[in-house]
Amino acid sequence: MxxxxxxxxxxxxxxxxxxxxxxxxxxxxxxxxxxxxxxxxxxxxxxxxxxxxxxxxxxxxxxxxxxxxxxxxxxxxxxxxxxxxxxxxxxxxxxxxxxxxxxxxxxxxxxxxxxxxxxxxxxxxxxxxxxxxxxxxxxxxxxFGLEHSFDMSDRKAISWSAPGEYYDSYDIMSAMNVDGDSGHQFSPRGPLLNAANLIRMDWIEPDRIWTPRKTNSSATYDVDIVALEQPEINGFLAAKVGGVIIEFRINTGFDAGLARPAVLIHQPAEPNSVIVASDLVHFVNE
Structure with missing residues (x-):
């Protein structure tokens, strides 16, 4: 990346x-x-x-x-x-x-x-x-240098967009298809950037990204991840393992428009991020 x-x-x-x-x-x-x-x-x-x-x-x-x-x-x-x-x-x-x-x-x-x-x-x-x-x-x-974010589907938001483009509803770089808040004088507002884009911009301190201690053997880890909207809480803001980035989001602050809290997995593709689907058939990305 x-x-x-x-x-x-x-x-x-x-x-x-x-x-x-x-x-x-x-x-x-x-x-x-x-x-x-x-x-x-x-x-x-x-x-x-x-x-x-x-x-x-x-x-x-x-x-x-x-x-x-x-x-x-x-x-x-x-x-x-x-x-x-x-x-x-x-x-x-x-x-x-x-x-x-x-x-x-x-x-x-x-x-x-x-x-x-x-x-x-x-x-x-x-x-x-x-x-x-x-x-x-x-x-x-x-x-600032960011590109559109994608999901893994073949959907097209509009005729000229690429398959999957604008379909990470948890990332501001998909703004055609995101859940912004309402009720504020500047609404809609949000969502935040996904963790893959934060890492791309070098905006997460390395000590707040969890990585496994061992890279060449299997192991089980219990890791607590802090919601991106609450960085003032001590702990990891993302986990990076096996070529993917894991994050936790909750519907508060500039993420208040999100439908619900969610754990998300992203692939840090170049130059875009891609959210990994939990259910590709029904376009579920959380």
């Missing part, structure tokens, strides 16, 4: 964009987006990544700019900016005061739908429906 190492503050420039013909629509006040992206203790994206990375990263230093009117109509902007990279650059060009080089990535959020969005080179393009922690965590996960 290729190990990536992203640590410390990951600052984003969030650009709130509207058009000449949508200038009267500001979906939320600027303070809402500051809480969503940057404020500690708000239950937003900064809190999410502190929890999901086990404290390895945060979004401190993220800045929110706008609302600013782009000198164009919505329809013409879409016509003259056909892909996400174009749409991102158009927003950057409109915010002359923002030095994109000072940030990990730029995230323009538009007050009307552009028809497409998501992660692209240099940032993320967001539409009105994308203002929630689950979608934003998934797309910023791509910025």
């Amino acid at each position: 290729q190990i990536m190492s992203v640590t410390g503050s990951q600052k984003f420039a969030v650009l709130l964009c509207k058009f000449r013909d949508t200038k009267d629509t500001e979906l939320h006040p600027v303070c809402f987006y500051a809480d969503l992206f940057a404020t500690n203790g708000s239950g937003g994206l900064n809190d999410y990544w502190r929890s999901a990375s086990l404290g390895a990263i945060n979004l401190d230093g993220t800045d929110v700019f706008g609302w600013q009117t782009i000198d164009d109509t919505l329809a013409n902007y879409i016509a003259t900016h056909p892909d996400c990279t174009d749409k991102l650059q158009g927003a950057i060009d409109a915010f002359k005061e923002v030095d994109a080089s000072k940030y990990t990535a730029v995230i323009p959020l538009f007050n009307a739908s552009l028809g497409d969005g998501g992660e692209t080179t240099g940032g993320i393009v967001g539409n009105p429906a994308d203002v929630n922690v689950t979608w934003l965590a998934h797309e910023t996960g791509h910025i």
